[in-house]
Amino acid sequence: xxxxxxxxxxxxxxxxxxxxxIDANELQARVTELGRQITxxxxxxxxxxxxxLKGAFMFxxxxxxxxxLPVEFDFMAVASYGSSTKxxxxxxxxxxxxxxxxxxxxxxxxxxVDSGLTLSYLRRNLLARGPxxxxxxxLLVKEGIQEREPDFRYVGFRIPPTFVIGYGLDIAERYRxxxxxxxxxx
Ligand code: 5GP
Numbered sequence: 001x002x003x004x005x006x007x008x009x010x011x012x013x014x015x016x017x018x019x020x021x022i023d024a025n026e027l028q029a030r031v032t033e034l035g036r037q038i039t040x041x042x043x044x045x046x047x048x049x050x051x052x053l054k055g056a057f058m059f060x061x062x063x064x065x066x067x068x069l070p071v072e073f074d075f076m077a078v079a080s081y082g083s084s085t086k087x088x089x090x091x092x093x094x095x096x097x098x099x100x101x102x103x104x105x106x107x108x109x110x111x112x113v114d115s116g117l118t119l120s121y122l123r124r125n126l127l128a129r130g131p132x133x134x135x136x137x138x139l140l141v142k143e144g145i146q147e148r149e150p151d152f153r154y155v156g157f158r159i160p161p162t163f164v165i166g167y168g169l170d171i172a173e174r175y176r177x178x179x180x181x182x183x184x185x186x
Pocket of ligand 1: 055111113114115116117119162164165170
């Protein structure tokens with residue numbers, strides 16, 4: 001497969017972009033399904049969507065528009081890989097939530113689960129704030145990496161354990177605006 005270009009057919013192919021794993025249509029179709037499922041599961045409630053910045057911003061935005069309920073939003077940022085493609089195992093809150101979680105039905109929206117360390121840290125951290133419920137919606141889960149199967153209610157796609165970019169996911173802050181998910185070939 002040839003490398004996709006970043007901004008259109010007139011651009012030269014970017015050699016850093018590997019094969020497309022999930023194209024824009026597949027993403028939108030799955031996000032719509034997830035939104036429908038969340039709408040059914042949370043009927044009569046007003047869930048609080050908690051997005052993990054920066055990677056989840058695009059997924060969260062599309063997901064929220066597919067949920068037909070009066071949702072509220074909050075965001076937190078955790079330290080990421082920086083410019084490396086390896087898990088550090090260290091999770092640090094860089095920006096905390098603005099809202100109080102007590103008594104709220106919280107849905108944590110994650111971009112990608114690799115080792116699962118970030119998710120298990122966030123789960124413990126958010127549970128300690130006394131929400132009425134806490135569920136996780138992860139767009140991507142890498143297969144065969146996590147020591148134990150992490151506990152999430154909603155998963156967009158299970159992918160092979162390869163480094164991916166696009167649809168919010170970066171490498172050194174670039175490529176987040178790709179409308180699809182592709183492998184990093186750089
Ligand atoms: P974990 O703690 O599960 O090992 O890593 C989770 C975080 O690492 C994600 O929220 C994301 O920021 C980053 N990450 C993990 N795998 C990838 C990947 O394939 N591509 C990108 N861009 N970020 C990743």
